[in-house]
Amino acid sequence: MAHAVVVGAGVAGISAAIHLTQRGWRVTLVEARSTVGGRATSVWDEVAGEFVDCGQHVFLGAYRELRGLLHILQTHPFAGPGERLRFLFCNGVQSFLFDAGRLPGPLGFLAALRHIPGLSCRDYEHLLRGLLRLLLFGNAEMTVAAFLRRFRQAEPAIAAFWKPLTFATMNAAPEEAALSLLQVVLRQGFFRGTEAARFFVPQRALVELFQPVGEWLVRHGGELRLRTVVRGLVFHGSGIRGVLTTTGECIRADAVVVATPPWTLPYLIPALQRVPAYAEFFRTAQYSPIVTIYLWLKEPVLPAAICAFPHPDLHWAFRRPTQYAAESVALLVSAAEHLVSLPRRQLLERCFAAFASAVPSFRSELVLHFRLMLERRATLRLTPQLQALRPDGMTPWRNLVLAGDWVQTGLPCTLESAARSGRAAAERLML
Numbered sequence: 001m002a003h004a005v006v007v008g009a010g011v012a013g014i015s016a017a018i019h020l021t022q023r024g025w026r027v028t029l030v031e032a033r034s035t036v037g038g039r040a041t042s043v044w045d046e047v048a049g050e051f052v053d054c055g056q057h058v059f060l061g062a063y064r065e066l067r068g069l070l071h072i073l074q075t076h077p078f079a080g081p082g083e084r085l086r087f088l089f090c091n092g093v094q095s096f097l098f099d100a101g102r103l104p105g106p107l108g109f110l111a112a113l114r115h116i117p118g119l120s121c122r123d124y125e126h127l128l129r130g131l132l133r134l135l136l137f138g139n140a141e142m143t144v145a146a147f148l149r150r151f152r153q154a155e156p157a158i159a160a161f162w163k164p165l166t167f168a169t170m171n172a173a174p175e176e177a178a179l180s181l182l183q184v185v186l187r188q189g190f191f192r193g194t195e196a197a198r199f200f201v202p203q204r205a206l207v208e209l210f211q212p213v214g215e216w217l218v219r220h221g222g223e224l225r226l227r228t229v230v231r232g233l234v235f236h237g238s239g240i241r242g243v244l245t246t247t248g249e250c251i252r253a254d255a256v257v258v259a260t261p262p263w264t265l266p267y268l269i270p271a272l273q274r275v276p277a278y279a280e281f282f283r284t285a286q287y288s289p290i291v292t293i294y295l296w297l298k299e300p301v302l303p304a305a306i307c308a309f310p311h312p313d314l315h316w317a318f319r320r321p322t323q324y325a326a327e328s329v330a331l332l333v334s335a336a337e338h339l340v341s342l343p344r345r346q347l348l349e350r351c352f353a354a355f356a357s358a359v360p361s362f363r364s365e366l367v368l369h370f371r372l373m374l375e376r377r378a379t380l381r382l383t384p385q386l387q388a389l390r391p392d393g394m395t396p397w398r399n400l401v402l403a404g405d406w407v408q409t410g411l412p413c414t415l416e417s418a419a420r421s422g423r424a425a426a427e428r429l430m431l
Contacts, residue, residue, distance in 0.1 A: 001024065001025070001026045001223070002024070002025050002026065002254040002255070002375050003025070003026045003250055003252065003253050003254050003255075003259075004020050004025045004026070004027050004028070004029075004253055004254065004255045004256065004257065004429065005028050005030065005253040005255075005256050005260060006020070006027060006028070006029045006030070006031075006256075006257045006259060007030055007230050007256065007257065007268075007305070008028070008031065008032075008038065008149065008258065008259035008260040008299045008404075009029050009031035009036040009037070009038065009210075009213070009224065009226075009259075009345075010036075010037060010038020010039060010040065010097075010259060010260075010404070010418060011037070011038060011040050011066070011069075011215060011405075011415050011418035011419055011422070012038075012258070012403040012404045012405065012419070012421045012422045012425075013029060013031070013038070013259035013422065014029070014036065014037075014210055015065065015067065015069055015214050015224065015403070015418065015420075015421070015423055016257045016259055016403050016421075016422035016425045016426050017029040017132075017213065017217060017324060017422075017428075018072055018216070018422075019218065019422060019423045019425075019426035019427070020070060020215070020257070020426045020429065021087040021220045021221075021222055023127055023324045023426060023430055025255070025429075026221050026222055027217060027222035027223075028215075028222060028223050028253070029072040029213070029217060029222065029223070029225070030188070030224075030225045030228040030230060030243070030245075030251070030252060031169060031224070031225070031226050031227075031228065032227070033149055033226065033229065034226050034227055035207055035211075035226070036211060036213055036224070036226075037206055037207055037209075037210045037211075038211045038418075039054055039055070039375065039378070040053075040054070040057060040142060040206050040208050040209075040210070040415055040418075041054055041206055041207045042054065042205035042207035042208075042212075044199060045369075045371055047324075047369045048120050048296055048322065048324040048325070048328075048369055048371075048404075049323070049324060050205075050322060050323065050324060051195060051207060051208075052205075052293075052294050052371055053202075053204030053205060053206045054206075054373055054375065055292045055332075055373055055378065056255045056288050056292055056316070056318050056330040056332050057202065057206060057373055058201050058202075058318075058413060058416070059079075059198065059200050059415055059416065060189045060190075060196065060198065060199060060202060060416075061189075061196045061198035061199075061200070062188050062192060062193045062196035062197070062416070063200075063414075063415065063416040063419070064416075064417075065416055065419035065420045065422075065423060066415050066416045067079070067421040069210075069419055070209060072216070072232075073209070073212045073213060074209065074212065075208065075209045075210070075211075075212060076200070076312070078203060078204035078208055078209050078326070079200045079202050079209065080200050080201055080203045082198035082199065082200045082204060083101075083198065083199055083246070083328060084099070084100050084101030084108065084197070084198070084199065085098070085099075085100040085101075085112075085190070085197060085263040086099045086100065086101060086199075086304075086305075086306070087110070087304065087306040087307060087308050088304035088306070088307045088308070089116075089160050089164075089301055089307075089308045089309075089310075089312050090303070090307050090308070090358040090359060091159075091358060092310055092358045092360070094117045094118075094368070095140045095303070096116060096117050096160070097106040097115070097304070098113075098115070098160075098308075099112055100112045100190075100197065101191070102247060104194055105193055105194045105197075106190070106191045106193075106197075107363045109190050109191065109197065110128065110131075112423070113127060113128075113157075115159060116156050116160045116161065117156060117160070117413065118153070118155075118156040118371060119154060119156045119157060119160075119263025120127065121159070121374065122386065123154035123156065123157060124157075126151065126152050126153060126154060126157075127149065127153060127154070127157045127161070128145070130148070130151040130152075130153055130184070130392045133151060134147065134179070134182070134183050134186065135183065135186060135187060135191060138180055138183040139179055139180070139245075140178075140180045140387075140388070141384050142179040142180075142384065143174065143175060143176060143179060143383070143384060144166050144170075144174035144175075144178075144179050144180065144182055144362065144419065145173075145174040145175040145177075146157045146179070148162055148178045149176060151359055154246075158174075159310045160310065162307075163310065164308045164310075164315065164316075165182070166182060166187070167315050167334040167335060168315070168316065168334065169181075169182065169185045169291060169412055169414070170182065170185075170380060170412050171204055171288045171334045171335055171378060171379045171380060171381075171412075171413070172288055172335050172381050172383075173335050173419050174184075174360065176335075176381060176383050177382065177383070178382050178383060178384045178386075178387040179384070180367065180384070180387060181269065181292060181382060181387060181411070182411045184410060184411060184412075185411075186413065191234065191404050193238070200309055201305075201306070202320070203321060205421075211367045214226075215391065216333075219383075225377045226327070228245055228424060229245060229246040230243045230244065230245055230246075230268065231245065231254060231268075232244045232268065233258075233268070233269060233400070234250060235271070235397070238396075238397060238398055239397050239399045239400070240255070240256045240397055240399050241253070242251065242256070242402045243256060254399065255399040255400070255401075255429045256298045256400050256401075257298050257400075257402070257403055257422075257426075258400070258401075258402050258403070259404055259421075259422065259425070260328075260404070260406065261288075261377070261406070262281070262282070262285060262380075262404065262406050263285075263377065265278075265282075265402070266282060269395075269400075272395065275395070275396060277389075277391050278391055280389055281386075281389045281391055282388065284385065284386055284389055285380060285386060285406075286380070286381045286386070287334050287336070287376070287377035287378070287379065287380060287381060288337070288378060288379050288380070288381040289335070289336045289337060289339075289340045289374065289376045289377070289378055290333065290334055290335075290336060290374075290375045290378040290379075291332070291333040291336040291339050291340065291347070291351070291372070291373070291375075291377060292330055292331065292332050292333075292372075292373040293330070293331040293348065293370060293372050293373070294320070294328065294329070294330055294370060294371040294372075294373070294376075295328065295329045295330075295331065295367055295369075295370050295372070296322060296324050296325035296327075296328050296367070296368045296369040296370070297325055297326055297327045297362075297368060298325065298326055298367075298368055299326050299327070299357065299361075299366055299368060300326055300327040301327065301329075301359055301361040301366065302317055302319050302327065302329050302359065303361075303363045304319075305318070305319045306318055306319070307358075307359070309354065309355075309358045311334060311354040311357070311358065312354075313339065313350045313351050313353070313354040314332075314333060314351055314354035314355055314358070315332055315333055315334050316330060316331075316332040316334075317329055317331050317332070317359075318330045318332070319353070324368070324369070325368050325369070331351055331355060333351065335381075339351075340374060340376055344372065347372070348370070348372065352364055352368045368381070377414070379405070379406075379413035379415045380406050382412060383400065384426040388400075390406065390407060391407060391408060392407060392408045392427060393407040393421060393424060393425055393428070394407070398415065399429065400427070401425040401426040401428050402423040403418075403422050403424070404418060404421055405417040407419040407421045407424075409421050409424070
């Protein structure tokens with residue numbers, strides 16, 4: 001039986017390992033850390049006595065590859081039931097409930113947009129025309145902001161719809177985000193049908209969603225090796241013979257999938273920098289941070305399970321299950337370049353002030369406990385230029401393939417992109 005080594009047990013690596021196993025390979029999945037999931041994992045909070053995720057993750061019914069993995073691992077119930085998209089938009093003065101479930105399918109999404117405060121009939125007409133234009137045509141070289149200007153989108157529509165959607169799905173400001181990827185999100189998610197538009201907020205820690213992969217591999221003749229750091233590959237002619245670990249071990253393999261973040265590749269595979277497509281991508285790649293603050297509160301304050309905010313220091317708030325406090329809330333700031341360089345105290349003060357301005361019932365003295373999670377390189381900052389440069393994961397070596405949410409999947413850097421890249425890597429090794 002052919003043996004494949006998959007380096008990195010994030011979502012992409014887990015996906016590659018499962019799909020290779022299903023295609024008859026014996027798989028060794030190696031991970032440098034002590035847990036699986038990569039950036040989609042969790043840490044234990046000693047004070048609260050519960051797991052917190054390394055950033056709040058949500059996904060859509062359209063995430064078929066990701067949901068397929070969870071079904072294989074039999075953890076799909078942990079993802080929650082999946083509901084219609086429903087959130088409260090709060091600006092401290094006037095709030096409105098975006099509820100896409102009032103009508104079936106895409107009609108519910110369009111009807112919810114009509115309730116945006118301050119949106120005139122003419123503004124709504126421009127919004128519908130802009131959506132139709134984007135769904136039908138799009139533009140690979142345009143940013144979201146350029147599109148909004150060209151199609152005369154009103155400020156209420158930008159603040160309550162276009163900006164929250166762009167930050168949530170692209171982790172980038174409209175001024176930078178590639179319009180083509182927003183088009184994909186709308187086409188494949190919110191406007192494909194009721195099932196695709198279902199909204200999932202995991203009800204269990206992310207680490208629990210992916211933890212069973214080790215047992216699954218063992219049952220199918222493979223293995224998961226944690227705390228195993230790969231320092232390089234063993235090259236032989238036009239292919240790869242295996243991987244080298246920091247302990248000096250050589251793990252022989254007939255094929256290798258490297259599913260690690262792109263900034264690790266120049267060190268792990270230095271020869272990749274001599275491949276023009278990858279060299280240009282490495283030179284151009286920039287990253288966008290995400291700030292997540294978990295709060296445990298003495299009193300409930302969040303007016304809805306999911307809230308959106310038109311504030312640069314706060315974009316989303318999610319109510320979380322907890323046994324430690326009256327309420328637990330995850331505050332989320334996407335594309336948080338303006339926050340990550342601040343001293344910790346100042347960062348917290350700004351985010352708390354933004355939360356209090358939109359939710360007056362919140363006061364800092366209600367905080368029993370908090371935890372700050374800062375991911376400086378959470379995703380690629382996918383401008384139109386960088387989106388065009390994303391490599392497809394193929395390499396000049398016949399049995400080496402790369403995977404990750406950053407490769408060219410046609411999607412933003414999401415869990416679904418990672419899962420799709422893993423399947424694609426497995427399929428390419430079968431060619």
